[in-house]
Amino acid sequence: MSTAPSATAPQKRSFTAAASVYVNERTSVAGFVKELGRKAFPDHWSFLLGEVALFAFVVVLISGTFLTFFFQASMAEVHYDGSYVPLKGVEMSVAMASTLDISFDIRGGLFVRQMHHWGALLFVAAIGLHMLRIFFTGAFRKPRELNWVIGFILFILAMAEGFTGYSLPDDLLSGNGLRIIDGMVKGIPLIGTWTSFLLFGGEFPGTQIVGRLYTLHILLLPALVVALVALHLVFVVVHKHTQYAGPGKTQQNAVGPPILPIYAAKAGGFFFIVFGVLALIASMFTINPIWNYGPYDPSPVSAGTQPDWYIGFADGALRLIPPGWEFVWLDRTWSFNILVPLIVLGGFIVTVLIYPFIEAWVKGDKREHHIADRPRNAPTRTAIGAAGVTFYAGLWAAASSDILATHFWLTMEGVIHALQATVIIGPFIAYFITKRVCIALQKKDREIVLHGYESGRIVKLPGGEFIEVHQPLDEYERWRLVSFESYEPLMIRPNARGKITVGQRIRASFSRWFFEDRIAPVSKGELEAGHDGHH
């Protein structure tokens, strides 16, 4: 970015330089580029997962724009007259017919449609993996709590985008999905029926819903997603990126290659790789073959009807509810088979959303954290995460209970009962196992720091004693293993008025739960003592 005066060699200025100067004189963008271009971006594969989500979103945006040229969001009835023989002459909505036309009669339509759908699945999957990375490395701690919340809202918006898109073709599968949503809405006491009528413009399925979902799908939700993605990225720049502990990496700096030129080139190339992978998948693998499903008709429901993977956990929750939870009381039907999953899932989502604040409150920690934790060094958080993952995975698996039954030669009932147990008991088991594993790994790290690696070299001492020589760590490796924060349970102290409040007690008990079992990092004194013992 040369802004040097052109007096030295005015006529030799290259086109790039001339163009840069031209642009800069009119926009003063140089300062911004200089600032942004020198942003360091720590290098680790897991730091690219958010980028994957962003790139997948761009692919979805581009392919989706193509689809809007041909898709018609109308529920008017037509007789299909396209190329697909087994649907010829069948009565269906214009939405379904235009989706079939995209699939069979518009050049490249099926490819773009499949890329859009595969891209959407990858988008949400990448968000999921990205969130797991953030959670398990504690990258949501101050000052990034708000960005966690924004990211989580993006996850919810992505699911909403996915679901509205899934429902647009008005095929049998999407209609079945909408019917389940309709049932869930109607299960809410008092307002349920009216809310459903409001959504569908009368009795399900009506003639309104596809048009309304289309507006949400291509206007409102994408606008929100784009706005929040922008905000999310601004925060990433403002906060700097987190980094893993290492020599020279502190809470005050960010160590890594600058964005310009290499990192930007890498990221730009990576976008095309993601695009390419999606194009490859879209060209080789069928997704959502609506021609099999046929037009929506409220009577048939196909075996193996499932939502796309990211809604699976909600479908699974409904499947896991035992029979008989719906009853009539006070002349009203109470659908606890729907209310309980709604409440439980709502609680789960809110807990994940506000987790950064819960953890900060328990720790009483107001400091900024820019060094990402190794998951083992925060055993309780990692264990809570594992419990959450187990809970989610159990619900998720339940959405495919029928496929599990047929493909593993099991009974449906057996699968359901096993998953009910997984969802209820599984998180506790996962919690305890993960916590113990984390603590064991920390102990191993401690051993290694204090005594070095076992080298496998056995030496016979002059006195006849055999010892194994331990190879000491180098300083860089040791830094990585000892530089983590260790918290201790909060002490209950009376406040200014000499009182111990209930809040204090709760907080102290949480803190005890979090930090009672802990392995402290090796201190300098211990290290020296350890070395003294050896030499």
Place this chain on the structure above:
Amino acid sequence: MTRSKRRAGRRHPLATAALLALGLVFTGGAYAALSTGTVAQAEVDPNSQQTIEEGKKLFQANCATCHGLEAQGTDNGPSLIGVGAASVDFQVGTGRMPMQMQGPQAQQKPVQFTDEQVKQLAYYVASLGPGPEIPSDHLVNGGGDAANGAELFRINCAMCHNVAGAGGALTEGKFAPPLTDVSGVHIYEAMVTGPQNMPVFNDLNISPEDKRDVITYLKYVQDNRSPGGFELGSLGPVAEGLFIWIFGLGAIVAITVWITAKSN
């Protein structure tokens, strides 16, 4: 004259070749007639006493343990009087009978009898009491209306067999099998006899022509692979989700590792 005539006849230098050709045509023709005959069920006479006798022998040797010597049924197997030839042709012809083991439902295994033997068994059982017959060829050759068949299939069959005929789960370990390589005859017979846990779709419920349409649709799905590429088992979103997580995101993660790998 006679000599030249004879020379032109069986002593002709090409006579051997002609004889060979004739023989081949006859054997080939007979084979073709026989093999198409087994498909069209032409060569086993349903009414001949010999067929029924042969069928009875086969029945008593292979089926009577469970179904009783006179097909009257025992504690281990139901009576077969009145189940019809279609039922036997389906159960034995798809390898479900003789049954592998008692369980939620009979599993398919390699077919144990020749086509001829299956027919003999079927006509023997049919001779015990009237029941659904083996359908004639024009109903099962897939020459109907695929669109009508697809609609009927979605309404009547898809809730168990899946819209693409990929199969599905039922309660207590029972299941609806995939229809991806079932012959037209067997599909028809299954509809009229309701094997295992399947309901009967009689001719008042779905007319023979409509059944033909359903078969036409299934044949269409069998013969025309998905225009979108590999079908991932036609299992719907579960297979798609699994695929994107394992292969899609897996590939991407491998690439992220490659991108951030330190160059040596």
